[in-house]
Amino acid sequence: MMVGRFRILKMIKRITVEPGMLFYYIGIYFLYSALQPLIYQRTCEDYVRSINSNQSCQAMHTWNDTNAVIKISKDASHWIRYTTICYSVPSLIVDILMGSWSDYFGRKLPMILPGIGQALAAIIYVLISEIVSMHTYWFCIASALSGLWGGPTATIAGMFSYITSDSTQETRTTRFSILQSMTYIAGVVSPFVAGAVLKATSYTAVFSISGGFFLLTSIYCALLKDPGQHKKKVENCCELFNPTHFVESIKTVVKKRDNRSQIILLIIAYLIVQIIKAGELDIMYLFLTDNLKFSVSEFSYFFGYKFGMATLAVLIFLPLAKHFKVPDDIICASGLLCKITALTMFGLSKNTTLAAISILFDGFGEWAVTSYEALLSKSVPENEIGKLLGIVSFTGDISLLLGAVIFNSLYPALKPFHAGGTYFVACGGLAVSLGLLALAQFLTRSKKKDDNPEKADPNLPAKTNNAAFSNLGYAD
Template sequence: MTNVVMRQLKAVTVEPVLFLFMFGFFLQGPILQLLIIQKVCRLTYDGSVCSNKTAFAKIEDEVESDSSRWILFFNLASMVPGAIMATILGPLSDKVGRKIIMTLPSIGAAVGAINFILNSFYIDWPVETLLLSGVAMGITGNLGTFFVSVVSYITDITDPSSRMKRLGLLEAMVYIGGTLGLVIGGTMTERFGFVTVFFMYLTIHLTILFYIAIQLKESLPKHERDLKQNGSAGLVGKPPNKAVQCCSYIVESFKRAMSVIFLKRKGSRRKHLILNMMISITGVIAQSGDMDLTILYTKHSPLSWAPSTVGVYLALRTFMKGLALILIFPIIARVTNHSTPDKDMIWAELGIFSTIAGYTTMALAKSTGLMMSVSVIGCLFGLTRAVQGSIATRLVESTEFGAMFACSSLIEATMLMTGSIFFNNLYRATIDFWPGFSFLVMALLSLISFVFAVYLQYDMKKDWSEEYQEKGDGVVKLLNNEETDEEDEVEIISLSEIRQDRVLMTHKHVETDV
């Protein structure tokens, strides 16, 4: 038992880093929105009005409408440069290593945290000053770059058979860290105020930087990075100095990220990558509205929740998503071991269906009990992202992981901005007659994702069945001493190993039953 625990602990790499980063992200996100609401109200009305907005419906609508606009501006200030930097830094991590790129977002977050602290202490400072934090976080890569580096790190150290399980564990870290952040953030804000919360946010990112520097080992060996750098230099000509070399790497990284989805690939894999991305696009647009509007929606009548209630709801919802992943992914790993991607898509579809049901319930919720039930109804949301990431790594070469995740990050960040603009304007336009209408639109977007997922599953089943048939024919040729290409022999060996593993697993099950 002790040996098993020790092996599990030794296998831990970037999971604590992602846990801490998401702990901080969810700690500051909702509290920053509350700070914006507080600053907007105090800069427009006196303190007595701000402490009891629910009694003044007209003022409440005006404050929340103006706050929604500033939340949108902050998102743009952090997401636009963040998306650009993720596109550059993601592929660049294939050359310089994952660790150095992983540290940049925490450096920007630490700088942003200092500005948050100052704005919390000097509450009458203009709302515009908060945008400086967004810019600092954006130019250092923000969440997109951090997630690209973490996921690329895991793909470096895992094989395809265990990758979905490890990616699922990473996704669970997002929700477990988020749960603690939401619970602690709401409670600390009510008891100690904004300054304490943002000081904790600063401490978290300093801890992340310390862990990466001291504990984390580089996942890309130096000889592999040197090989990629030499290969790149051969393509563009040897740069005369390090400054030019750095610029050439940046330009090449951007080109690689922009082209990785559209490169011609074996069979229908390019189409499958594009369909996989379309599922993400529609899902992320809906998710952006959820992120921006949930706090505003729950603070608006008829719910009119206090900050602590909002924190409990967000924490419960996040915790249930993480718990679902922890409980379900061991089952998925056992069932889908060596399975084809089309079978994995069933789990992604289940996650999308859960998301649709959750958004629909939010749109209709007029009581605290019904709104809280969304935590259970939509708890399978994380399945979709984990399965999509696993499938994407099976559709590209191992040397393209950083570029692929960077491209995905750019597209998702662009869609987050698009969705933020769309849903913030839609919420302001519909708040008078149906505040929950925006969540119904999110459910419709998720339904589109579900249609894409079903079609992708159908097309992958046909494509991968044909590929296995070709490999089976290759095995017959090999047994008959017929000629085969070197590349085919490698694929045949892999197929035979998979079949041998399945036979051994079958024997083990039979022996256990006996």
């Protein structure tokens, strides 16, 4: 009994940025639960006004005009793509800057700013909800504003950098999985609550709650103790926007080191997974409403169920796998295979039952994301972690951009042939990511066979009893 209490107290003492991640992603999923439906509704209202019709967009699933529904779906898909582009482009630069700031000026600043930007964007969404005459391009303005302050990718990179400075290599994967699980817990709670709030009130209430959680995130992170060992005081704005930050970040990836090839391969493999993850979420609402006739509230519940399965997989089963010394590369490969299975089943779904079963596999597919992040974090010294994760968050924004463009282009193009065709294409991308992971492992093992163990590089992470993982060149 005392041992159990001791373990619980020990876990509580390790809590640092996890609540901040939870608050931020509650805000994100409140926003996500209302944003796509509002874009869809505004697109429908614009179409109805253009043809001087009295049809109700709330009952669009009962319309007999199939061509009209297809047009609205395509137009909504285009606006979703535009908003993603408007967020991603400015965020590309900000991500690299914030990653370098994390190494030079401490871990807190990159965690504080994104919440402020998202809160400002939420104010614009409230105005759009209340003022019907506001043009649809205001969605793009709000997205650009949040990107300029650093969005979800910058937040994740900042918080993972914080955890890296606050953990050992032996505990890092588990700490990462717990931190990552906060995003999924938020995904479980928020859509259900947001759906109920939206049904009972309005879009304005949902966006207001979202903005409140973003502000709460920034306040909480500002109160944390900075664990960074290389903190430097910011003297002026020129130091923040010095081009050196970009140069040093790029050097972190390309400079000569024994595991440079593996780092590059893992970043590319991670990018592919993130493109698919971003793209599938971008078209999920369209797929479920077009093919399974989901309502807005049903979509929210399904979205929550999806993240509930991810929470169980990452918060419970991944730490359990690490407890039994399962190597990160095996966990990552297992996650990729589960994701391929999930997307195949989901693409074939003709009813809610098969779609729900596919999510059971989809949850374990999230192992790939956490494992890739853990592998990358262990590949460089602590004073380069922020810069490397800044590059990783840069690829995350690239993935949002590419995911939106690719999936929102493929979905309307492939829908006449097979509604799930886009998901089948995604499975091919995941197979490529799996191949890159295997290649990284092969290169490392080949190099170890050629090297003399007595002359091993002392700067590499120390070996552990986990022989299979040590073959990858990382410690765990």
